[in-house]
Amino acid sequence: xxxxxxxxxxxxxxxxxxxxxxxxxxxxxxxxxxxxxxxxxxxxxxxxxxxxxxxxxxxxxxxxxxxxxxxxxxxxxxxxxxxxxxxxxxxxxxxxxxxxxxxxxxxxxxxxxxxxxxxxxxxxxxxxxxxxxxxxxxxxxxxxxxxxxxxxxxxxxxxxxxxxxxxxxxxxxxxxxxxxxxxxxxxxxxxxxxxxxxxxxxxxxxxxxxxxxxxxxxxxxxxxxxxxxxxxxxxxxxxxxxxxxxxxxxxxxxxxxxxxxxxxxxxxxxxxxxxxxxxxxxxxxxxxxxxxxxxxxxxxxxxxxxxxxxxxxxxxxxxxxxxxxxxxxxxxxxxxxxxxxxxx
Amino acid sequence: xxxxxxxxxxxxxxxxxxxxxxxxxxxxxxxxxxxxxxxxxxxxxxxxxxxxxxxxxxxxxxxxxxxxxxxxxxxxxxxxxxxxxxxxxxxxxxxxxxxxxxxxxxxxxxxxxxxxxxxxxxxxxxxxxxxxxxxxxxxxxxxxxxxxxxxxxxxxxxxxxxxxxxxxxxxxxxxxxxxxxxxxxxxxxxxxxxxxxxxxxxxxxxxxxxxxxxxxxxxxxxxxxxxxxxxxxxxxxxxxxxxxxxxxxxxxxxxxxxxxxxxxxxxxxxxxxxxxxxxxxxxxxxxxxxxxxxxxxxxxxxxxxxxxxxx
Numbered sequence: 001x002x003x004x005x006x007x008x009x010x011x012x013x014x015x016x017x018x019x020x021x022x023x024x025x026x027x028x029x030x031x032x033x034x035x036x037x038x039x040x041x042x043x044x045x046x047x048x049x050x051x052x053x054x055x056x057x058x059x060x061x062x063x064x065x066x067x068x069x070x071x072x073x074x075x076x077x078x079x080x081x082x083x084x085x086x087x088x089x090x091x092x093x094x095x096x097x098x099x100x101x102x103x104x105x106x107x108x109x110x111x112x113x114x115x116x117x118x119x120x121x122x123x124x125x126x127x128x129x130x131x132x133x134x135x136x137x138x139x140x141x142x143x144x145x146x147x148x149x150x151x152x153x154x155x156x157x158x159x160x161x162x163x164x165x166x167x168x169x170x171x172x173x174x175x176x177x178x179x180x181x182x183x184x185x186x187x188x189x190x191x192x193x194x195x196x197x198x199x200x201x202x203x204x205x206x207x208x209x210x211x212x213x214x215x216x217x218x219x220x221x222x223x224x225x226x227x228x229x230x231x232x233x234x235x236x237x238x239x240x241x242x243x244x245x246x247x248x249x250x251x252x253x254x255x256x257x258x259x260x261x262x263x264x265x266x267x268x269x270x271x272x273x274x275x276x277x278x279x280x281x282x283x284x285x286x287x288x289x290x291x292x293x294x295x296x297x298x299x300x301x302x303x304x305x306x307x308x309x310x311x312x313x314x315x316x317x318x319x320x321x322x323x324x325x326x327x328x329x330x331x332x333x334x335x336x337x338x339x340x341x342x343x344x
Numbered sequence: 345x346x347x348x349x350x351x352x353x354x355x356x357x358x359x360x361x362x363x364x365x366x367x368x369x370x371x372x373x374x375x376x377x378x379x380x381x382x383x384x385x386x387x388x389x390x391x392x393x394x395x396x397x398x399x400x401x402x403x404x405x406x407x408x409x410x411x412x413x414x415x416x417x418x419x420x421x422x423x424x425x426x427x428x429x430x431x432x433x434x435x436x437x438x439x440x441x442x443x444x445x446x447x448x449x450x451x452x453x454x455x456x457x458x459x460x461x462x463x464x465x466x467x468x469x470x471x472x473x474x475x476x477x478x479x480x481x482x483x484x485x486x487x488x489x490x491x492x493x494x495x496x497x498x499x500x501x502x503x504x505x506x507x508x509x510x511x512x513x514x515x516x517x518x519x520x521x522x523x524x525x526x527x528x529x530x531x532x533x534x535x536x537x538x539x540x541x542x543x544x545x546x547x548x549x550x551x552x553x554x555x556x557x558x559x560x561x562x563x564x565x566x567x568x569x570x571x572x573x574x575x576x577x578x579x580x581x582x583x584x585x586x587x588x589x590x591x592x593x594x595x596x597x598x599x600x601x602x603x604x605x606x607x608x609x610x611x612x613x614x615x616x617x618x619x620x621x622x623x624x625x626x627x628x629x630x631x632x633x634x635x636x637x638x639x640x641x642x643x644x645x646x647x648x649x650x651x652x653x654x655x
Binding site for chain 1 (some may be wrong): 350352353355356357359360363364367450451454455457458462463464465467469470558559562563564565567568569570572603604606607608610611613617618619621622
């Protein structure tokens, strides 16, 4: 009887051990939650497209949840966990409170943005991305190409990712022309979908002298684009727009100068690899010029000599001879901007 | 600071203030009509959003901005019809239905946008304006205040029209009675249900036009969630104005000007937290209306369903 009991215990232990081992590195599906539809030529689309690509690359089931808005996503997270999602990417800064809670509740790993201090081994990883190196190049380009001597930055919020790009743009513009004027305006608190606000504020920034506007806005970017298309610069010339994250070339009516493009495939691939290696939650994820996960969009509006200079600077950054600070604090970002008054 | 306020910049700021204030004015006036009749219309955000969608769709397909506004009025009124059926005729909770309608409109318009516009993001061309003779020639103020789309002037006139309607006509009296003492109105032979239904539909139509203005003139395109809480701000304006249309006009103007001011302060390079600057419009409107609009009142039957024969 005693021998039978020992044998049973050993068998049970072996089965449980195998199950745990299998679970540790197993990933069958990848889910992504985004606040708007994945067709915005920006943050949402890049996220959804990258997650789909990674799912295909690793042979995983793809579970997209799009257009969730900016409210409570706990029910959706629970539902995806119940459906068997092996990894849930909560692709909005507004989700970074709910997602870790549901991860703890369901045991399903989640990836969040803008909360690098909240990482938890096996459960929560952060991917606060920053295209500040690309924005630096965009700033240099804007300073080279402005006809009015003033460039603008319009943002629909001040999350760390955008702050670092605003700072990168300002640093680049000043590196090229220390006397340049930079006007900076936030549309409103979390005005990501406020297209009318984006247009109104961008028109004001153009009227303040900017002929090149670096815009970060999700849906509100379309309002910014509408503004540059319908408003002349103060010198009577054309106003230009530099976008971020996605490529809106096919929607362009001749005012899209460039875009700081993000590719999230390397980031999501690394997450899958980390889950397989049982190291998920032990590190954050970045994008950079070095692996082309950040790059500047080349359009026909950029002169060849300007582009050549930009590529040389890019190589210098990748080679380490030029270093760009990643500034994420909103107050520090504003301190970098030059007001019209201060320039006088 | 003086160097910043060039003619171009100041004009753009004030022009933007008017553009931002008009949707709020229309929503606030619409809400006031409903509240006058005793219906607390929380669904106005959804009516604006649906009006923005239908308004943009019609303007884009027809090429006519006026048909677009008509489409916006129809879209807003369609959502308002649901509000009337559920809240006026079936006596359901006005707050719950209002929230449900807003959420429903958000989901539906996001879905429709996804299928129709999410690959092309069509944008309207610049809208023709109507410069008012002589006064539009005034430096800065002329272009900023008197060179807008005709709907802007109509919206301002609407506030004065409602003052007259509320004070001088039987329609105004009936609306007030429907909100104050619906049983008395019923006893006088006027149908409370019809009166409240008409009020709710008018609210929806005005909110829808406000949404269409936001999409067609303010942004030049439609996006999901683009009203961004404008309907709720309209409710706040109507509540604080307590039955006085001209206070709604003042509140919407203040809000628009404050929004312009927030942009000006930021562009001027003021190094204070943006959140503080962004609070300015809300704080200013609340302070002014709370201080100066205290003598008005809200209808006693506001938010209460009317059931004939029930006391």
